[in-house]
Amino acid sequence: MYVRQSDKLANVCYDIRGPVPKRAAELESQGHHILKLHIGNPAPFGFEAPEEILQDIIRNLPVSHGYGDSKGILSARRAVVQHYEGHGFPDLGVEDVYLGNGVSELIVMAMQALLNNGDEVLVPSPDYPLWTAAVSLSGGTPVHYVCDEGADWLPDLDDIASKITDRTKALVIINPNNPTGAVYPPRLLEGLADLARRHGLVVLADEIYDRILYDGAVHTSIAALAPDLFCLTFSGLSKTYRVCGYRSGWMVLSGPRERASSYIEGLDILANMRLCPNVPGQHAIQAALGGHQSIEDLVRPGGRLCEQRDRAWKLLNDIPGVSCVKPLGALYVFPRLDPEVHPITDDVRFALDLLEREKLLIVQGTGFNWARPDHFRLVTLQHADDLEEAIGRLGGFLSTYRQ
Numbered sequence: 001m002y003v004r005q006s007d008k009l010a011n012v013c014y015d016i017r018g019p020v021p022k023r024a025a026e027l028e029s030q031g032h033h034i035l036k037l038h039i040g041n042p043a044p045f046g047f048e049a050p051e052e053i054l055q056d057i058i059r060n061l062p063v064s065h066g067y068g069d070s071k072g073i074l075s076a077r078r079a080v081v082q083h084y085e086g087h088g089f090p091d092l093g094v095e096d097v098y099l100g101n102g103v104s105e106l107i108v109m110a111m112q113a114l115l116n117n118g119d120e121v122l123v124p125s126p127d128y129p130l131w132t133a134a135v136s137l138s139g140g141t142p143v144h145y146v147c148d149e150g151a152d153w154l155p156d157l158d159d160i161a162s163k164i165t166d167r168t169k170a171l172v173i174i175n176p177n178n179p180t181g182a183v184y185p186p187r188l189l190e191g192l193a194d195l196a197r198r199h200g201l202v203v204l205a206d207e208i209y210d211r212i213l214y215d216g217a218v219h220t221s222i223a224a225l226a227p228d229l230f231c232l233t234f235s236g237l238s239k240t241y242r243v244c245g246y247r248s249g250w251m252v253l254s255g256p257r258e259r260a261s262s263y264i265e266g267l268d269i270l271a272n273m274r275l276c277p278n279v280p281g282q283h284a285i286q287a288a289l290g291g292h293q294s295i296e297d298l299v300r301p302g303g304r305l306c307e308q309r310d311r312a313w314k315l316l317n318d319i320p321g322v323s324c325v326k327p328l329g330a331l332y333v334f335p336r337l338d339p340e341v342h343p344i345t346d347d348v349r350f351a352l353d354l355l356e357r358e359k360l361l362i363v364q365g366t367g368f369n370w371a372r373p374d375h376f377r378l379v380t381l382q383h384a385d386d387l388e389e390a391i392g393r394l395g396g397f398l399s400t401y402r403q
């Protein structure tokens, strides 16, 4: 008997943990040391869990062994409500908050509850690929809209407008963006809100990097700016608080929820089916949102994350044929390989060759649903000296590499 995967997975992929990292794991098992710049996981790079979060989890562990409420424990949901009220979300209650095993679980739930086969969802290109994968898994069709590298990677409103059809149900906004690091100004968000308003689209706003901001960039939530729209805002502890292993995120519903009662019932069914999110991780939320925001020390000028971003950005731009827009937020750089200088036709092959020759692990741009094989993503979590080593190896490799 041969067991096949379901047809539902036909267009589902998540290359950040795909064939290239798989090959890296094989090389590691053969004793090679791999420099890993492929995944936004702060822990291996010496980022520790904030002490108050750790202590709160430890303190609550003896009372965390039972199932909790399927939408999440009340104290954490109250803390989320308080947090967003402080950020201009009007009229929120605990019933509007769903906690999840990371934002990842909530993204999949949001799509599963929303989409019928063939429904279209506007997703940025490049994107954090879970969004595209979740749309496909839910029977929907991801329709990619262009983020314009020439305009600091901001979404192109005309391109979005031209792709709206009578099957379009939702608009995904990733702000600050992974992989580009773009932070969207209020004027652009107004334009996005206007499109959603005119075409009756649900807004799905992934704001997991909302406090990882550089150079004085200010984050604006579209839900606060357009309270008349039905929005789902996603964030969590993984990045800002560097505890992605605790799997703790949230989703906040805002705007005219009375016009989405059927959808909300669908979300409740899915929340009930997963019984509840990981309870110890939920206990960290109140401590995190109410405690010292240590991320601010990391992102200010001279802070570790800011320095690493600066170093990576500068070193990449020093490589002939490589250019990189300076990210204003998040934990990544998404450089361009000039096709005149580096005519790469298959960027998975490029990433594999770089891995084999330099023992350096990156993610190819097409893994982020970028249409051309001329970009790649590096994480900027590594210490500056390791970034320098990695980017030095990359530059050496590119100087001779031909496909």
Ligand code: PLP
Pocket: 040, 101, 102, 103, 104, 105, 128, 174, 177, 178, 206, 208, 235, 236, 237, 238, 244, 247, 248, 249
């Ligand atoms: N959204 C974006 C934009 C991300 O970059 C990530 C993880 O890298 C996630 C969601 C998933 O995060 P979580 O750890 O909360 O599942």
